[in-house]
Amino acid sequence: MIEIFLVIVIALLLAFIGWEKRENRLERSKLINALLAKNATEMANLDLADKTQIKAQVPKKDEFVPMEDLSDKEFRKAIL
DSSP states (O other): HHHHHHHHHHHHHHHHHHHHHHHHHHHHHHHHHHHHHHSSSHHHHHHHHOOOOOOOOOOOOOOOOOGGGGGGGHOOHHHH
């Protein structure tokens, strides 16, 4: 029974350490932005740039293949 309690305590401590490191990284980022900014507007712009996430869209494959690239079998299959 004590082993289960100790495992739970260790898991909670690891979660706390991870959360603390994340918070320290965010605070360090804010400090660096504050040091780089010349005025409040520029600091707000740097904060906004940090919060913005770029979503990459995967291009879809064309379902159309040029007729020159198809063999006779593939051409007949595509027609059907």
